[in-house]
Amino acid sequence: MKVIEIDPTLPEWRQNIERFVNHPKVQHVIVFLIVLNAALLGLETSPAVMQAFGAELVMLDHAILAVFILEILLLIAARGLKFFTDPWCVFDLVVVGIAVIPATESFSVLRAYRDWE
Secondary structure: OOOOOOOOOOOHHHHHHHHHHOOHHHHHHHHHHHHHHHHHHHHOOOHHHHHHHHHHHHHHHHHHHHHHHHHHHHHHHHHHHHHHHOHHHHHHHHHHHHHHOHHHHHHHHHHHHHHHO
16 A cells, blocks of 8 residues: 655644545555455346345445445545545546446446556
């Protein structure tokens, strides 16, 4: 994981959000959710699995997506417009944004690429 330098000129509450989101334990949880979400996306391609566990898989998928959205909102709160100057943040925003749009289920596999950074 890359080390994030926190802008000391930011208000303390923004620095605290940045420290929280980039804490190694939080980042490990995010990486775990990315891997879990990739596995879920694979399972969702199986008609038999979807018939047996479809509702549960969709519910878990939505919960993980909510965590990703919360992460992005926290980073925007911490960084303000500087959020949009980080290519990885913009990539995450686009990937999660695509996942939120119901008609883009075929693009949901992009969420598995979030951990490439």
